[in-house]
Amino acid sequence: MTFAVPFDGTELAEAALVRAVEYGNALDEPVAAVTVVPERKRYAREKGWIDDEDESFDVEAVIERLRDRVHALAPSATFEYERIREFPPEERIADLVERLALRHDPSVVFLGSDNVGRVVTPLTSVGVHVAAERSYDVFIVRQLSPPGVDAVEAHTEFYREDEATG
Template sequence: MNVLAPYDGSALAETAVKRAAEFDTGSEVIVVTVIPEDRRFALERGWVEEHETYDPAAIEDRFAQTVAEIAPAATFRAEYPEFSTPTIATVHDEIARTIRMVAHEIAASVVFVGSDNAGRVSTPVTSVGNPISKDPDYDVHIVRHT
C-alpha cells in the first residue's frame, strides 16, 4: 500500500503531506511535485518573484528540502510534465494528469490532496483536486484546513 501526497509549496499541501505521513501504516509515503516549464504558473504560485529567473531545478531542490523537513521518511519525487496537447490542455490539466499518472505508477491506495476547492459542487478552473478525486482506483483524502 503506497500513499501519495502532491506538494506545491502551499500551506494546504504541506498539511496534506503531514497527514499522509501520520496516516502511514508501514506503507511508503511518496510526495510528488509537478513542476511545469511555465514561468507565469510559478509566479502565480509564489515559487518565484517577478524579478527572479525561473529555475525549475531550484524549485525542485527547495521543495525536496522542505518535504524532508516535514516528512523525513517520505520519498520525494519531482515530475516535469510534457504538454501533449498544448492547444487544449491547461497547466492545471497537465499537473492533474501527471499526479494521476504517478498515483497509478506507484499503485497508490490513498492520495492526500491539499485543496480548499477539491470536491465542491462548483470547481474552479485552477483546481487539480477535482480530476484527481474522480479516479476510482484510489481513495482520496482532501485536506481543506491547515
C-alpha cells in the same frame, strides 16, 4: 500500497503531506510526494515559487526547494517529480500528477485543497481532476490543523500554535 501526496509547496499541500505521514505511521504505510514542475514563469509565480515577473526562474532550484521541504516535513517520504516544458491546462497537469502517483500504487491520495469536493468547483483546480480517479481513495485536507483521531499522533512541530489549538 502507499499514501501519495501531490505536492506543490503550498500550505495545504504541506498539511496533506504531514497528515499522510501521521496516518502512514499509524497504519504502517509509506508516503510518496509527487510534483509536476512546468518550466514556465507564469506557473511559478502562481505557485509562489518565484515572487515577481523580473525574477529568474531556476527550475532546478525550485525542485530542490520542494524536495528539501518534503524531507523536512516527512524525512522517510519519497519525492518524485517531473519537469515539463509547456504550460498545459490544469487537467493535463493533473494527469501527470496522477500518473506519478499511480507509479506508487496508492491506496489513498492525500490532497491538500480548499476547492475539491464543493458543489461548485473551479475549472482551474488540479485537485478536482486528481480526485476524480477511481482506483484509489482520496483524503481531502482542507485545514492546516489535524483532526482529532486518537490513533494518529499529530506532528505538532508543523502546526502553528494558533491553528493547532483551534
